[in-house]
Amino acid sequence: MTLQIDTRPIWLILAIKSLRPIFFLALTSLFLYFLWMPAPEGLSVEGQRAIAVFLLCLVLWISNAIPLAITGILAIVLVPILGVLSNKVTYSLFGNEAVFFILGAFILAGAVMHSGISNRLALYILDRFGGSPRGLLLTVFLLAAALSFIMSEHAVAAMLFPIVIEISKSLGLRPGKSNYGKLLFFSMAWGCIIGGVATFLGGARVPLAVGILKETTGSDIGFLDYSIAVFPLVVILLFAGYMLLTRIFPIDITEVGGAHGVLKKRLKALGKLSFKEYAVGAVLAVTVCAWVGLGEKFGLAAIALASVVALFVFRLVRWKDIEEYANWGIILMYGGAIVLGSALDKSGAAQWLVGMVIGDFASEPWAALALFSFLSILLTAAMSNAAVIAVLLPVTIGMAQTLSIDPVMLTYAIAVPAGLDFMFPMGTPAIAIAASSNYITVRESAKGGFVMFVTAWVVFNLVAAFWWPLIGMGYK
Amino acid sequence: MKKILLVLSYPGFSGRAIDEAVRSAKKEKATLAALYLLEAGAAESVFDKFSDIGFMGDRPAEDLSKLVMKESRQRGYEALGKVQIKAMEEGVDFEPLVEEDATVEKVLSVIDKTDPSAVFVLKKKQRAFFKYFTRSLADELAERVSREVVIITEEGDQEKEDSNVKDMDRK
Numbered sequence: 001m002t003l004q005i006d007t008r009p010i011w012l013i014l015a016i017k018s019l020r021p022i023f024f025l026a027l028t029s030l031f032l033y034f035l036w037m038p039a040p041e042g043l044s045v046e047g048q049r050a051i052a053v054f055l056l057c058l059v060l061w062i063s064n065a066i067p068l069a070i071t072g073i074l075a076i077v078l079v080p081i082l083g084v085l086s087n088k089v090t091y092s093l094f095g096n097e098a099v100f101f102i103l104g105a106f107i108l109a110g111a112v113m114h115s116g117i118s119n120r121l122a123l124y125i126l127d128r129f130g131g132s133p134r135g136l137l138l139t140v141f142l143l144a145a146a147l148s149f150i151m152s153e154h155a156v157a158a159m160l161f162p163i164v165i166e167i168s169k170s171l172g173l174r175p176g177k178s179n180y181g182k183l184l185f186f187s188m189a190w191g192c193i194i195g196g197v198a199t200f201l202g203g204a205r206v207p208l209a210v211g212i213l214k215e216t217t218g219s220d221i222g223f224l225d226y227s228i229a230v231f232p233l234v235v236i237l238l239f240a241g242y243m244l245l246t247r248i249f250p251i252d253i254t255e256v257g258g259a260h261g262v263l264k265k266r267l268k269a270l271g272k273l274s275f276k277e278y279a280v281g282a283v284l285a286v287t288v289c290a291w292v293g294l295g296e297k298f299g300l301a302a303i304a305l306a307s308v309v310a311l312f313v314f315r316l317v318r319w320k321d322i323e324e325y326a327n328w329g330i331i332l333m334y335g336g337a338i339v340l341g342s343a344l345d346k347s348g349a350a351q352w353l354v355g356m357v358i359g360d361f362a363s364e365p366w367a368a369l370a371l372f373s374f375l376s377i378l379l380t381a382a383m384s385n386a387a388v389i390a391v392l393l394p395v396t397i398g399m400a401q402t403l404s405i406d407p408v409m410l411t412y413a414i415a416v417p418a419g420l421d422f423m424f425p426m427g428t429p430a431i432a433i434a435a436s437s438n439y440i441t442v443r444e445s446a447k448g449g450f451v452m453f454v455t456a457w458v459v460f461n462l463v464a465a466f467w468w469p470l471i472g473m474g475y476k
Numbered sequence: 477m478k479k480i481l482l483v484l485s486y487p488g489f490s491g492r493a494i495d496e497a498v499r500s501a502k503k504e505k506a507t508l509a510a511l512y513l514l515e516a517g518a519a520e521s522v523f524d525k526f527s528d529i530g531f532m533g534d535r536p537a538e539d540l541s542k543l544v545m546k547e548s549r550q551r552g553y554e555a556l557g558k559v560q561i562k563a564m565e566e567g568v569d570f571e572p573l574v575e576e577d578a579t580v581e582k583v584l585s586v587i588d589k590t591d592p593s594a595v596f597v598l599k600k601k602q603r604a605f606f607k608y609f610t611r612s613l614a615d616e617l618a619e620r621v622s623r624e625v626v627i628i629t630e631e632g633d634q635e636k637e638d639s640n641v642k643d644m645d646r647k
Contacts, residue, residue, distance in 0.1 A: 113536065158536045162543055175551065324535035436544045438551070 023065060031056045035082070040352075047349035049082040054344055054391070057336075061387035068384055069329035072336025075343075084343045093342050094335040097301040098211020102204045102334055104304025108284060109151045109201075110325030111317045115280040118147060118159055120270055126163065127263040136256045137183050140164065141242055144191025145198070145234070150288065153196030153203055153419075155325075157430035160188050165437060166266070170258040173439070179249040181439040186249070186448065189434040190241045190422060196430075197419040198234045199227050200291070200300070205385045207300070208334050209415035212341040212393050217400075217407045223291040223300060228471055230416055233456075233463045237420075240455050248448050279316050283307055330386075337390030341397075350398030365405045369413045370461050372396050377417035377457050380428075385418040392418075409464070409473060420456040423449030477569075478506035481592035484555055485513045485578050485613050491558070493628045497596040498562045500626070507569040509590050510559040512552035513578035514545070549574070580616045587621060594624040 034052035039045050053075060060071040076094065080087045112118050125143050130136030140160070147156040164184050173181035196202030200210075200223055210221050287307040291300055311317050344350040372392065379388045393414045400407035423446045425432035431445055482497040501508040556572040563570040573590075575582050587595065599614035618625045 110533070155536065158540050161540060165543065165547060324533045326533045328533070433540065436540075437547070 020065070023063075027056065027059060040356075042355075043352045044348055046082075046084045046347040047352055050079070050084045050340075050343045050347040050349040051353065053078045053082065053084070054340060054349070054394075057340060058391050061391065062383050064383075067329065068387060069332040069336075072333035075336040075340045076332075079339055079343045084347050085339070089342075090339055093215065093339045096211045096215060096335070096338050097299060098207045098214070098338065099331060099335055100301040101200075101207045101211075101304050103331060104301060104308050105152075105201055105204070105207070106326040106328075106331075107308045107311070107322050108287060108304065109155055110322040111280050111311050112151060112284055113155060113159065113325055114317055114321045115274075115277045116270065117277040117281045118151065118156075119163075120267070120273065120277065122147065122160060122163060123263055123267045123270070126167075127260060127267060130256060130259065130263075133180060133251050133253050133256050136167070136259060137180075137187055137246075137251070138242065140184055141187035141191040142238070144188050145195030145238060148192045148195030148202045149199045150201050150284065152201070153192040154429045154433075156195070157188060157192045157433045160192075161433050161437070163263075163266070164188050166262045167256075167259040168437075168439060170262040171253060171256060172258070173253075175438040176441070178439070179252040182249045182444065183245055183251065185434040185437050185439045186245050186445075187242075189428070189430040189445075190245070190452070191238075192430040193420060193422060193428060194234055194237045194241060197230055197416050199223070201288075203385065203419055204330070204334060205389050205418050206415050208337060208386055209389045209393055209411050209418075211334075211338050212389070213397065213407060213411045215338060215342050216345040216394065216397050219406075219408050220296075221408060221411065223295040226412075229412060229468060229473060230463075232467045233416065233459055236459050236463075237452070237456060240459070241452060244448060244451055244455075276316055279314060280311070283310055283314075283316070333386060333390075337386065340390055341394035344394040345397065350394045351402055353395050354399040354402055365403065365409075366461075366465065368399055368403060368405060369409065369464055372399070372410060373413040373417045373460050373464075374457055376414045377420055377453060377460075380418045380421045381423050381453070385421070388418040389414055406473070409468070412464070413460075417457065417460055420453070420460075421449070422452035422456070478504055479571075479590055479592040480504065480506045480508050481587065481590055481595045482508060482510045482559065483513070483583055483595060483597040483613075483617070484510060484552075484559075485598060491562075493598050494559050494562050496626075496628055498559070498566050498568055500594065500596065501563070501568045502566050504593070506593065507571055508559070508563050509571040509573055509592065510556050511573040511575060511583065511586055512556055513582065514548050514552055514574065514576045515578050578613065580613055580620065583613070583617060584620065587623075592623070594626060595621055596626045596628060599627050599629045 031052055034055065035049060037048075039048040043051075056078075057071050057075050060066055060074070061068060066074075076090060079085050080090045085093075122143060126136070126139055130139040144156055144160055147159075168175075168178075168181050168184055171180065173184075175181065197206075200206050206226060210226075214220050284307075287303060290298075290303045290307075294303065312319075344353075376388055376392055379392065393411065396410045396414050397407045399405070400410045421428045422431070425435050425442060425445070431449070434440055435442055435445060480497065480501045482494070497510075498508060500506075552574050556574070560570045560572065571590075573586060575586060583595075583597075595617060597614040597617055599612050614625075614627045618627060
């Protein structure tokens with residue numbers, strides 16, 4: 001047995017060990033200070049308390065000092081205890097339609113992944129269309145995007161990662177050195193990110209944003225309406241992303257024959273398409289059609305949950321299988337975010353915050369849209385995109401009411417850019433997965449991602465200015 | 477017989493770094509033990525990310541972690557293979573070692589076991605700014621190992637393979 005002796009200076013060891021307790025002590029002290037200081041003019045006591053809880057959750061969501069879900073629970077605990085909302089109202093908010101839609105979407109995505117249909121589809125498409133280096137690259141890029149239309153972008157990245165690794169190895173691409181290797185992994189990650197904002201299903205952030213919007217204003221955004229509004233953004237970003245990547249990393253191989261050998265081998269190993277794969281694919285297709293056609297009539301959550309019931313009635317999945325594919329804890333975060341948003345709105349804190357902090361900078365609708373979309377895309381580089389929505393959206397909706405802007409527009413301004421972090425792994429698991437391959441580095445990701453960050457923000461605002469009026473959503 | 481330990485703490489190191497270690501082993505008539513450190517933390521951080529922020533449950537995240545570890549291990553074997561080929565060419569005895577966890581403690585325990593006369597360790601060249609905030613494994617080893625430590629500093633840019641070795645410090 002060897003005795004390990006820490007040879008660092010004692011002050012350094014003590015400082016490191018006491019960092020966490022000092023952080024929580026300072027945070028608690030600040031929280032109590034905000035609670036007990038006299039309420040500023042124009043702000044109710046409930047509003048002041050709601051802001052204190054908001055700031056506490058903001059720091060915890062950014063710092064990740066405790067899991068995101070636990071911060072969500074903290075919001076649910078503090079809001080009724082401090083008398084901002086009653087117990088009954090607080091807990092009823094957790095039963096929001098958005099939470100159940102996300103739950104249903106998680107289960108459906110779990111079933112799709114467990115059945116293997118998504119994997120088979122990916123292999124088939126890559127084998128069918130990736131005949132040349134450029135073709136294979138484009139197929140990876142578009143496939144990642146297209147799959148993220150119907151599944152969580154993180155799940156798509158995790159599913160494609162082993163395939164892309166095998167393709168890279170079969171082509172003899174050297175980690176960190178091959179341009180084509182970098183291109184494949186960037187295409188996978190960026191495809192997932194861009195595709196993830198195209199529909200409600202690419203991530204839970206859009207349903208969460210719509211849930212907060214509905215809870216505070218009564219307005220709603222339909223499944224198809226959302227996709228139509230962001231369609232040009234997705235197309236332009238896919239084009240810009242592909243062009244940018246192939247400029248930064250010129251293709252340095254001439255043929256991809258080896259990749260097809262691997263893809264064919266993998267497809268062969270899967271055997272014939274099973275009944276379960278057919279059936280789960282059919283349930284998903286019917287569900288998406290129902291969301292598009294019947295979403296407004298029956299509600300998105302009801303359709304999602306009906307499909308979940310169908311999966312179990314036809315014994316297409318077992319609960320045990322689904323359990324392994326979803327992160328249930330994160331649902332608590334969404335519930336907490338909706339409670340926090342409602343607390344800020346109902347206590348008048350959101351509108352007060354808008355007047356104090358943001359009002360002077362964004363007095364025109366276009367400026368408000370530009371400012372909030374910028375804040376959203378900036379914050380998402382450092383924190384979870386759902387947390388960005390929880391933090392920004394309640395204030396934004398308050399702004400909409402103050403400036404007589406359609407709150408639906410500002411909901412887009414937060415929800416869409418919140419999914420467009422191309423730079424850092426901490427904000428986007430798809431980038432983290434790609435970086436873990438060692439084919440790309442965080443520095444390369446930050447460089448290329450910064451250009452996409454600016455492009456995404458500019459294109460979003462251009463789409464809002466020129467496309468939205470054509471579909472009846474322009475500035476008032 | 478004398479032994480020289482070459483610590484490979486990251487992938488993508490240059491051929492010249494291996495040359496230096498093999499040359500020294502040949503000169504000293506020593507066995508070259510090459511230690512490849514697997515970065516288990518990288519896979520775990522991806523797993524944590526998915527647990528705390530992502531949408532997925534344990535299974536996809538664990539599959540991903542395992543895959544990343546498998547890849548890292550495979551690259552480790554490839555790296556050791558390169559050293560072995562070079563050692564064979566120069567007629568130097570070779571001993572491969574693989575350990576999970578790229579920490580100083582792990583290297584110290586290997587040093588205790590193998591008892592080398594000198595330790596060759598690779599170090600990526602850092603920008604001056606970052607030197608104030610992070611300490612490399614090489615620097616820590618130089619401080620804590622009571623035998624000769626040779627630090628081979630390389631440029632971070634892996635494309636410049638042939639001119640990668642910047643300098644060698646003996647401590």
